[in-house]
Amino acid sequence: MAVPHPIPEPLAQVIAERFRVLSEPMRLRLLDSLRDGESTVGELAARLETSQQNVSKHLGVLASAGLVERRKEGTAVRCRIADASVFALCDLVCGGVSRQIAELQHLIDGTASEASR
DSSP: OOOSSSOHHHHHHHHHHHHHHHHHHHHHHHHGGGGGSSSEEEHHHHHHTTTHHHHHHHHHHHHTTTSSSEEEEEEEEEEEETHHHHHHHHHHHHHHHHHHHHHHHHHHHHHHHHHHH
């Protein structure tokens, strides 16, 4: 689906909210941890070395945004990715970051070799 240009204000608000949800590092780590499949809140907390309360809070935000689904299984809550398209966005951003790092490294290497002359 092509995004209209110019972006209408209501659509801009929805897009901005999605980016706000993804702007929290713990939420990105949770999504990445769920990339390989379902996990319980306890498993995620242990894997990410944080509290279950912290994981639950962030999973709630991700679930409200439609990125994660949660279901009760006995006393545990199991979570999984609801919208895998988020990984395409993450891959695009990571590719841009990698290019930026490579460009900065090239500048640093060029500056270092000029300084040694």
